[in-house]
Amino acid sequence: MLRFEEIAFKAELNRDEDPESDRDAWLLCGEDPMNRKRAIEELRKMIYERGECHPHRTDDAYLLKFLRARRSVPARAHRLMVRYYNFRDENPHLWRDVDWLGLRRLGDIFEGVLFDRPDCGRFILCRLGQWDPDTIPVDDLIRGLLLLLEIGIMQPKLQILGGTAMVDCQGLTMKHIRQLTPAIAVQAMNIMGIIFPTHIRSMHIVNCSRIFETFFYLFKKLAPVDDLWKNVYFHGYDLNSLHRYVDPECLPRRYGGCRDPVSLELWLTKIRQYKNKEFDEEMRNLGYAVD
Incomplete structure (x- = not known):
């Protein structure tokens, strides 16, 4: 492993506010350092x-x-906080006593690019075709998504920059689709745009057929939130279309980019390697099982 990659993994556990991020916080989050304390007290x-x-x-x-x-x-x-805690109360099985490190079994279904910049934030990817429904229950996909986001937003930089999401449908079959019930779809949509304290800049669907695109739009009726759907883009199999919205410099190589993605499995392994007591305490407070 190259040293600069190890530095990037260590930075995932950084909880310090960076004064140099004040400009991004103002532009992306409307955060005025002079009024920050007052807004916190009001909340x-x-x-x-x-x-x-x-x-x-x-x-x-x-x-x-x-x-x-x-x-x-x-x-x-x-x-947002009320929605977040209502969701937690209604879905305790997604957090309570979940072995967060055990979600490494999701392998590379989820990936991320550790190259964060203001116009894209953290690029995160779900490769649905990599999921084997016979061995991994669909609830684990939701648990993996939640875990990725929960750990990510512990980092002040990512709270400010947010993220760009993509779903790759290559390899998706009816066996997968039968598991993606309306209830699961609504949970995923809620997490990505309604109940979770992060801002997803946009969501991109690639390698999908027209049939799946039609299927996807059925979910729109289940989560009719304009702010969520106005930033969802379908690109079919056209990477040039994707590149019009996401700079290839931020993308994995397989999508015409220049980055090497990090699988959820590797990311969690490195989180465990560099974690500290503060991290363990927060994970325990969220309900996760901590070794």
């Missing part, structure tokens, strides 16, 4: 006065990631 006051959710943390750093996901508007951040 904290809403939580206590309204009692609509009971977060496991209310310290400044934790509340800040909800504000960053909603353009630093306390009322919007509060609504």
Whole structure:
């Protein structure tokens, strides 16, 4: 492993705010350093006065990631927090006592590119055709997505930059589609755009047939949120179409880019290698099983 890659993996555990990110925080999250403390206090006051959710943390750093996901508007951040904790209450099986390291079994179904910049954020990829429904239950796909995002937004840089998502449908069969029930689809859509404290810049669907595209649009009726769907793009098998929206410099090589992606399996292995007590405590507070 090249040394610069090891530095990138170590940086995944960085929890320090970088003053050099203030400009990006202003442009991407509407965050004014002069008013940051006031927005945090306003959000904290809403939580206590309204009692609509009971977060496991209310310290400044934790509340800040909800504000960053909603353009630093306390009322919007509060609504997001209520949705997030309602989702957790309704779906405890996705977090409670889940062996986070055991989700390495998902292999390279999920990948990421450790090359983050303001116009793309973190590029994350789901390769649905790599999933074997006979050995991996569909709930594990949702658990893997949640885990990827939960760990990612512990890093202040990614709270600011957000991410760009892509779903690769190559190899997808009816065996896969039968497992992707409306309930699962709604969960995934909610996580990516409605209930989770991150901002997904756009979502791109590649290597999909017209049949799957029609199938995908059926889910739109189940999650009719304009802000979610206006940034979803279908490219079929046309990589040139994808490149009009995502700079190839941010993409894996197999999509005409110049980056080597990191599988969820490798990423979690490196997280374990470099994790500390702070990381373990937060994972435990979220409900995960911690060794």
